[in-house]
Amino acid sequence: MASTQSEGPSPTMRLPKQNLIAVIGTTGVGKSKLSVALARVLNGEVINGDSMQMYRGLDTITNKHPIPERHNIPHNLLGHVTDRSSEYGLPQFEREAAKIVDDIHRRAKVPILVGGTHYYIQSFLIRNMTVASSEPRNLTEEEAKFLDECDTSELFAKLKGVDPLIASKFHPRDRRKLRRALEICWTTGRKASQIYADQKQHGQNQQVDNARYRTLVFWVWSKPEALNPRLHDRVDDMVKKGNLLDEVQEMSELYLNLDPLPDVDRGIWQVIGFKEFLPYIVSGKDEDREKGIQDMKRSTVKYATTQVRWIRRKWLVAAAEAGNDVTTVLLDASDLSQWDEKVEKPATEIAKEFLSGREIHKSLRVPDGLEDMVQPAQEKDNSARPDNWRHFACDICMDDGEKFVCVGEERWKVHLRSRRHRQTLKHINERAAFERWKAARE
Ligand SMILES: [Zn+2]
Known part of the structure; x- marks a missing residue:
């Protein structure tokens, strides 16, 4: 942008941002496979962005990419948390990821x-506007430690003490928003x-310089009709090979x-498969x-549905x-027989383009026919309406023992008007x- 001294204080000199490539998408869609393929061609290293895969061992239940398929590409932040009773959290991820990216x-x-814990990836890559601007x-x-370990009710009480107005804006169980505030x-x-x-x-839609890196994100996506059978098969496969139940057994002994x-729903215990099979491990039926x-x-x-909604x-x-x-950039991985043409090849070409400093043309960012997928689905924003922040507690419906x-x-x-309330009544x-x-x- 052109700027002259007379227009105001001279702009701070900034170093150009460093490049980073990210691969996001649902569980079981092929993120790891793509990230390894890219790393091999681009002289890259993989950084894990899946909160469950931070924990050591439990390779099956956490879906770690098998070692032979990693093709000797270094994988960082993978299985480095040894204490399963500890809770790995966002602040730790942000610190560790920043250090490794620098390195x-x-x-x-x-x-x-690469990873499916999209709120880790988002918080890391795009600094919250408010925080970025106030240094x-x-x-x-x-x-x-408090933010990571306290109960959601403690979090709510603490926020209420510090900023009652914002506390009244959020649901008392919306842990993520409460902790962010x-x-x-x-x-x-x-x-x-x-x-x-x-x-x-100051106007809501101003663009703020809040991206940590110059970032190219591949969103690997599959139609649910194609993905869901794959996810079902993966569960059957994990059970058949026996590893899954061995791991649940191993976890249950500590748990x-x-x-x-x-x-x-905290720490490693929230990994999909643990609470589902715990009754079997106990009963043997x-x-x-x-x-x-x-x-x-x-x-x-x-979970896959939630992940797409988040994106x-x-x-x-x-x-x-x-x-x-x-x-x-959206990539269509619905048809695995077309993986090379529809995912790996375009991603590789686009990544090279990106690394050479060029902008990715709009037409390359989304496959034909999927334009609707990349229209941001805005959540209704109530923040401008304090009248809409009031809390209403139902006298008859309970949520984990609380109103x-x-x-x-x-x-x-x-x-x-909901079915739930009417049924209770x-x-x-x-x-x-x-x-x-x-x-x-x-
Ligand atoms: Zn009710």
């Missing part, structure tokens, strides 16, 4: 970040609600000895084994805000009728 650049190689301090070890409050020394309000005033038992298989298939498909609602939105430094909570009147109205009325009947008999 790979120093060795004049190309970092290829915060880093979290202290103690703060990072608290992190912003701590690192900026300001209230997150105030920062958001300032941003609103069942921990006191109190950790939540199965065939029916529990069968149920484990069905449940694991269902969880895997559900469309979060990644594409953030990438658009980050401007020209971030380019997302079910809705944020905003619109959602509350939807809840009152019906149940209570039936119960009351029964009690009256019983009392009348006595």
